[in-house]
Structures are given as C-alpha cells and as structure tokens.
Amino acid sequence: MSSYRTHMQIIxxxxxxxxxxxxxxxxxxxxxxxxxxxxxxGRISKILNNLVAQGLLEQTNSTGACKYKISNVGREFxxxxxxxxxxxxxxxxxx
Amino acid sequence: MELxxxxxxxxxxxxxxxxxxxxxxxGFRNTGSPTLFRLTLAFFSIGVGFFIMWAGQTLDIFxxxxxxxxxxxxxxxxxxxxxxxxxxxFSHTIKSFFPKSNYLRSIGMVPxxxxxxxxxxxxxxxxxxxxxxxxxxxxxxxxxxxRRKTAILVAGGLWALAIGEFLGxxxxxxxxxxxxxxxxxxxxxxxxxxxIPVTKVPLTKIKFDENx
Numbered sequence: 001m002s003s004y005r006t007h008m009q010i011i012x013x014x015x016x017x018x019x020x021x022x023x024x025x026x027x028x029x030x031x032x033x034x035x036x037x038x039x040x041x042g043r044i045s046k047i048l049n050n051l052v053a054q055g056l057l058e059q060t061n062s063t064g065a066c067k068y069k070i071s072n073v074g075r076e077f078x079x080x081x082x083x084x085x086x087x088x089x090x091x092x093x094x095x
Numbered sequence: 096m097e098l099x100x101x102x103x104x105x106x107x108x109x110x111x112x113x114x115x116x117x118x119x120x121x122g123f124r125n126t127g128s129p130t131l132f133r134l135t136l137a138f139f140s141i142g143v144g145f146f147i148m149w150a151g152q153t154l155d156i157f158x159x160x161x162x163x164x165x166x167x168x169x170x171x172x173x174x175x176x177x178x179x180x181x182x183x184x185f186s187h188t189i190k191s192f193f194p195k196s197n198y199l200r201s202i203g204m205v206p207x208x209x210x211x212x213x214x215x216x217x218x219x220x221x222x223x224x225x226x227x228x229x230x231x232x233x234x235x236x237x238x239x240x241x242r243r244k245t246a247i248l249v250a251g252g253l254w255a256l257a258i259g260e261f262l263g264x265x266x267x268x269x270x271x272x273x274x275x276x277x278x279x280x281x282x283x284x285x286x287x288x289x290x291i292p293v294t295k296v297p298l299t300k301i302k303f304d305e306n307x
Contacts, residue, residue: 008128077126083296084122088130090245090292092237093186095128 008095012085013037014047015078018057018070027060027067097276098152098162104279105149105172111286112142112179118293130186137182141286144176170216173263177219180226183253187233220264227257245292255285 005013017036022028028036034044048068051057056074060067070078081095088095116138123131151168155161231253238246259282266274 008126080122080125084126084128084131087118087122087292087296088128088134089241089243090295091134091183091186091249091289092234092241092243092246093130093134095122095126095130 006094008081010037010039010043011047011051012078012081014039014044014051015056015070015074015081018068019075019078022069027058027069029065029067033068097273098156098164100276101279102149102152102156104276104283105145105152107283108145108279108286109142109149111283111290112138112140112145115290115293116142118296133182133186137179137186140179140182141176142179144172144174144179146172147175148172166216170219173216173219173223177223177226180223180230180256183230184226184233187230187237217264217267220260223260224257224264227253227260231257245295248288248291252285252288252291255281255288257285259285 014033014037017033018028021036023032030041030044030048033039033048034041037044039047048057051074052059052068054073055071056077058069058071060069085095116135119131119134119138122128123135148164148169151164151172155164231250234246234250234253238244238250259278259280262274262278262281266272266278
C-alpha cells in the first residue's frame, strides 16, 4: 500500500523536477510540473507561489506562459533536504 | 565506585544526546521539517535528562559526599528523558497507540490507579518503557517499508533503551545489585546505536544556517 506524501516531500519532488527534469532552459511549465510531481493544479499553484516568494524557485515569462526554474537557494535547500531526508529515514521517519 | 561509573555513563549519554539533537536542529533550521523539530526536542530532552543526573552525581561526589544521589534529582532526570522518548514515539504518530473503544480505554485506566501508590519514578520508568517499545516497533515497521539498514540499528537502540529502563525499574527490587550500572550501560549502548544515522550525514557538504 502506497503512503501519502508529506508537504515536504511534495516540495522536494517539485524542486527535483525543476533541477533535473526541465524540458528546456526556460524552465518547467505548471502543466509539466503537475504531471511530473503528480499533484493537482489548485495545490501546486499555492506551493509554487510560496516557493517563488521564498526564493527557492525563479519565475520566468516565456511566450506568455509562466515557467519555473530552480534558484541557487533552491539547489542548496534541495541538497539539505536530501541529506536530512536520509537522516530521518535512518530513524524510520519521513521529513 | 558505582557512583563514579554511573557518573561517566551519564556524561556519555548527555554528549550523545546533545550531538544528535544538534544535528537534528541543523536539519530543522535548513529544511523547516516538523519531524526534525520533534527529533531535536527528543534528543535534547534525553541529553538534558542525562545531564541532570550527571550534575546531581558530580555535586554529590565532589561537594556533598553522601555516597548517594538525592531521589528527586534522579526522578527529575528520568522524567526529562521520558519527555524525549515521548517525542520519538510521537514522531511515529502516537495516535495509533491508544485504543479507539471506550471500553478498552476505561479498562486501560485501571493500571494507573493500581500503580499510583508506587513512587513517581517507577511510574515514569514504566511510561518510558512503553514509549520506547512503541518507538522500536514502529521503527521496525518503517524498515520493512524502506529497507534502510540504519532503521534496524535504530530499532535495536530503542529496544536497548527500553531494556535499560526496565532494568532500572527492577533495580528497586534488588537495590544493592549492579542492576543500575547494567541499566545505564544498556541505555548508553542504545544511544550509541541511535547515533549511527548521524555518522551517515556528510556534514562537510551541508551549508549551515548563518544564524546558528
């Protein structure tokens, strides 16, 4: 039985997609992120706005459509997230 | 001699708890994860609990020289450690610990009245044992989900802490035995096993929060 992802895991999945799996240099569109991160439009919009406000993602306007790229702060956060995710996993926990 | 040995073991417990708590706190500051915040509270509480017992023993060895630690100091130290064990169990969603049936809940309250005549320390130790056993079982279940080997070691560490609490509780039956030293040694072995996931954290690659 698969378990629900935590809010932190969803953020981790979004940042990972914008770092490693963007279709072009402009970044990833919302539709692309919805498909890759497997999350609804209503929920991802709030999360993306939050991540942009905190400087983890950069928003670019390409041909009228919003696209998202990971920022340097976002890369550092993702690195810390991966490190401490393994740490918590060692205790049988998820962050 | 026994007091001196206990003193060293309590100091080791304090240092181990402090280090794991600090790593968890760095993780919390860098990610904002509530799980890491609970781990921070858990290990700082465990470390502070050992520190209280160490401080009480050190004062007795070098200042009061009575040869035994005040009972309230021992009880306070164990109580603070129990808070730490609670947060470890709470991280595994403690809600599944309590029965949903009202009948079972009312029956479950009976032992509380039966043991209320025994000292507070006994009650605290029994609560610690239950919390640790719960945490160990949940960690083993997590291992079956993730297959991460460190989870087995952590579960072993939690079991060692639980056995340590049980032996410490049993020490009241045989107060002149070495059970207390065995209890603290087992707890320290358990804490060292809990320390293993910390050794897997590549500290040199973490960008530490500037405010820490």
